[in-house]
Amino acid sequence: MIRSTCPYCGVGCGVILSPAGHGLSVKGDPDHPANRGRLCSKGTALGETVGLSGRLLAPVIDGAGADWDTALDHVAARFRDTIAAHGPDSVAFYLSGQMLTEDYYVANKLMKGFIGSANVDTNSRLCMASTVAGHVRAFGADTVPGTYEDLDEADLVVLVGSNLAWCHPVLWQRVEAARAARGTRIVVIDPRRSVTAEAADLHLAIAPGADVALFNRLLAAIADRGLTNAAFLSHVTGAGDAIASASAEQGDTGLSPADLGRFIDLWCRTERVVTVFSQGVNQSSSGTDKVNAILNCHLATGRIGRPGMGPFSVTGQPNAMGGREVGGLANQLACHLSLENADHRAAVAGFWNAPRMAERPGLKAVEMFRAVAEGRIKALWIIHSNPAVTLPEADKVRAAIAGCDFVVVSDVTGATDTARLAHVLLPAAAWGEKSGTVTNSDRTISRQRAALPPPGQARPDWWALAQVARRMGFAGFDWDGPAAIFREHASLSGIAGRLGRDFDISGKAAISDAEYDRMEPFRWPCTTDRQGGRFFADGRFLTPDTRARMVPVTARAPAAALTADRPFRLNTGRIRDQWHTMTRTGRAPRLNRHLGEPFVEVNTADALKLGLAPFSLAEVSSDSGRAILRVIVTDRVPGGQIFAPMHWTGETAPTGRVDALVPAATDPLSGQPESKAAAVTLAPWAARWFAFAATCDVLAPSTPYWARRMTETGQAAELAAPAAPPEGTEAMARALFGLPDAQMIRSDDPARALTTLCFVTEGRVRALLFAGPAPVMAARDSIIARIGAPVGPASLAPRAGMDQPDEGPILCACMGVGRNRIAAAVAAGARDVATVASATCAGTGCGACRPEIAALIAATPVPAIAAE
Known part of the structure; x- marks a missing residue:
């Protein structure tokens, strides 16, 4: 039995791992403070994701297998030669919240202290960078003031841009438990009526981008009603200007006066308020201002740092916080030190004995890949991320990576949109195979522990980075394991603490390897005189004068303006059972059964006007790309708005890459892109041929539209085309299944306009295809269950048999x-x-x-x- 931490969202749930055959048995850890044994659907299915299928097992150079020494020498030489010819800013690292803190630390030390550039950024830039900027602007440091216990003790929880029930289900359980135990009220602020909004006491369907207008009205009401906390405001500057700006705010919230008044009354008369915010706030061209609008209300009332109250950012990735702690963003140094502060730079340079310290911020994610496209960055190392899918204007990013002089990708698989563009692939150890630490959304540091040996030649990321550093001629990268890196990081944090920074875990700087192996979850800070707790109730902040800053902010419309040609506002997000680009969750068949293909939610009136029938296909296009998505007609989205999730890739649904539609507009302070407000066109995609296919083998779709997923018996796919396959349905199916000579049984049902093809080997069903001129109405789970079963009269039926009740979706x-x-x-x-x-x-x-x-x-x- 091995205690570890879940690799998905920022909740940081503890898990108990037990080897089971070639896989793992996974259950929640009842002793972990983040989840107390609870897990979400993704965490529950973790054991299904650790097989070796599709794993990258050895280094690859230009498509050919290689050994580690050759690959590492090659990477080091290419980076060294590029720097010599073009300077340190001609190279870059793009990292990930999937990395462990120790891996992140090594990457940042190498780039910022030894290569001498700050061109190291992370996909957390797409997640919580606006929160970082807002925290620094208000508090003087990127500090989350509260803890998860505040959710248990709040009387009002306000969720802003957060579908907590789907994206952070374990925290949602805590909120539900608080409602049952103490009558906690729940308000959801979201243009879309998500499943979380369905369960709220009040849903505020604000206009896209109207968060600043809403919280400015709240701040003005707080001041008008005399509810500001004069004693606490003695520790705050800028209150007068912020309140004056808020009082002058006339921005449209999109809310009725009754709903607006109800929200303001609830917030004003409830002292124990926690305002939880997530990507709906951050992923905006005015995201930092939105964060500060929220923080202003808590600072004005002193509702911060005390039980059951405060602003609370929930992160999207398992180690977004850990990356922020080691300076994973291009404008930071390790341990919450500032890259632009000469004293901080000197302290870090001295500690590292750094020969060439970066002196200015590097390129943030969107800028970084723009520099790749322009040829200013000539060598790029991408670790555990898929920017060819996830960055805005993803088609341009994919082209930029493809055109880069030298690209290294470290990942667990070579089968991602990004990995397929690499010159060098390095096989990385996966979750369950590597050891280190992660930090969750409430500052709790937990161990990830290895329960399985890395397969083939897979190695930890810290090791690969350190090996390249040494081959580039740099000293100070000779650790013997993650415990040594953790001790170095903890020691540096002590220096940061003495410089007045909040992140200080120097109490762990002297732990032994054995103590590191046994280390229990703990919340920072961790020093000789302080352990965990909340920040700022005492009114002492991390600014030079120790006072917080209230910031005047004004509502701004999304960067992309709606036009007659682009009349719809596209909101993007996540679904309950998938994670990022499905490299892990896509391997778990049960997680593919809820929503198995890319879709777009369209308001009923809009669908009727455009002629979009339920389950038809729609083309969504913007100035930067296009996508073809399955239509869900619903009243969850208001008229003029649509919603589409961002998980599908060229590997799973090449026309479903939603971030190709998103413009590269960014917040001027945080650099975070606006992922939830693209201006798009929506129109029917004229398909005249549809099919559903299932097989025990690997599918090779070639139709203009397809979406592929793993099943309990193999793979399944949805297919569509503007016309029937020109070579005929049977020929297409044989190519799709890779069965040129298999026995085939055909059934034509004129009443349903449905053709069924069943491919048989040795008396068992090998593959099934159902095709017709309309979306295929069939019991998919029942069909999938027939794969591998003996062929019989019911094998070709589109419906479940009487002895097999159809579960439906x-x-x-x-x-x-x-x-x-x-x-x-x-x-x-x-x-x-x-x-x-x-x-x-x-x-x-x-x-x-x-x-x-x-x-x-x-x-x-x-x-x-x-x-x-």
Whole structure:
């Protein structure tokens, strides 16, 4: 039994790992303070993601296998020669919140202290950079003031731009528990009616980008009602200007006066308020101002740093905080020291014995890849990230990487959009195989521990980075393991603490390797005289005069203006059971059963106007790209707005790469791109041929639209084209399945306009294809279950047999319960979530599906009672 930490979101849940055959058994750690044994659907399915299929097992140079010495020498020589010819700013590292803190530390030490450039940034720039900038502007440092316990003790939780029930389900369980125990009220501020909004006491469907206008109105009301905290404001500067600016704010919130008044009344009369904010705030061209608008309200009332109150940023990645702590962003130094402060630079340079310290901020993510495209960056090392999919204007980024002189990618697989563009691939150890630390959203540092040996020649990232550093001729990279790196980082944090910084874990600087191996989760700071706790209740901040700053902010519209040609506002985000670009979650079949292909949510009236039928396909286009997405007609999005998730890639759905649509507009302070407000065109995609395919083999789709996923029996795909395959459906299917000579059974159903092809080997179903001129209506889970089974009369049926009830789309991934079974329980009289759970087990796992169950109950009419 090995205690470790989940590799998904910033909640930082503890897990208990037990080797099971060639995989892992995973369960929640009841002793970890972040989750107390709870896990979400993704965490529950972690054991299904650790197989060797698709793993990169050895270094690759220009498409040919190599050994580590050759690869490392080659990387070191190319970086060294590039720097000699073009200077240190001609190279860059692009990192990831998937990296462990020790890996991050080595990368930043190498780039900023030895190569001498700050061109090292991270995909956390796409996640929480506006929070960092807002924290620094208000507090003087990137400090999260509160802890998860504040969610347990709050009387009002305000969720701003956060679909907590889907994106941070374990925290959502804590909020739900607080509501049950103490009557905590929940407000959700989101243009879209997410599943979290469904469960809220009040949903404020604000206009896109109106967060500053809303919180300015709240701040003005706080001042008008005499609710400012005069004693606390003695520790704050800028209050008068911020309140004056807020009082003059006339920006449109998109809310009715009644809803606006109800929210302001709730916030003003409730002292214990926690305002939780996430990507909906950060991913904006005015994200930093949005963060400061929230912070202003808490500073004005002194509702910060005390139990049950304060602003709370929840991070999207498992180690976004750890990366921020070691200077993972291009404008930072390690331990929350400032790259632009000469004393801080000197302290770090002296500690590292750095020969060439960076003296100015480097290029942030969007700028970095623009510099790659322009040829200013000529050597690029990408670690555990897929920027060819995830950055705005993703098509341009993909082209930039493809045109770069020298690209190194460290990853667990060579099968990503980005890895396929690399000159050198380095096989990295994956979660479950590597050892180090991560920091969650409330400053808790936890161990990730290895439970499996790295396969093939896979190695930890810190080791690869250190080896390259040594081959470049640099001293100070001779650690024997992650414990030694952690001790160095902790020692440097002590220097930062003496310089007045908040991040100080020097109390761990002398731990032994054995103590590191046994290290329990702890919340920073950790010094000889302080352990964890909250910040700022005493009114002492990290600014030069120790006073906080309230910042005057003014609402700004999204950067991309709507036009007659681009009349729709595109909001992007995540779905419950997938993670980033699905490199890990896509390997777990049960996580693909909820929402298995890229989609776009379209308002009912807009769909009717445009002629978009449910489950048809739509083309979404912007000035930077296009996507083809499955249509979900809904009232969850207002008219004129659409929503699409960002998970699909060239490997899983090449026309579903949503970030190709997003413009590269960024916040001027944080550099974070505006991912939720693109101006787009929406139109039907004229498909005349649709198919659903399933096989026990690997699918090779070639149709203009396809979306592929893993299943319990192999792979499945949705296919579509403007016309039937010119070579004929059978020929296309044989190529799709790689079965040129297999026996085939064909069935044509004129009433349904459906053709079924069943490929058989040794009397068992090898592959199935259902095709017709309209979206295929078929019981997909039942069809998938037939793969590998003996062929029989029911093998070609589009529906489930009488002995195989059709679950329908899976609503509860943890327990494998579909919408049809839940609907049957509701129809049979289950009129609340608890009764449905008792009847079906749905909602008894992570609980992220409970708002959907509640919505299904609410949408089901109560049967009329027959008159006697």
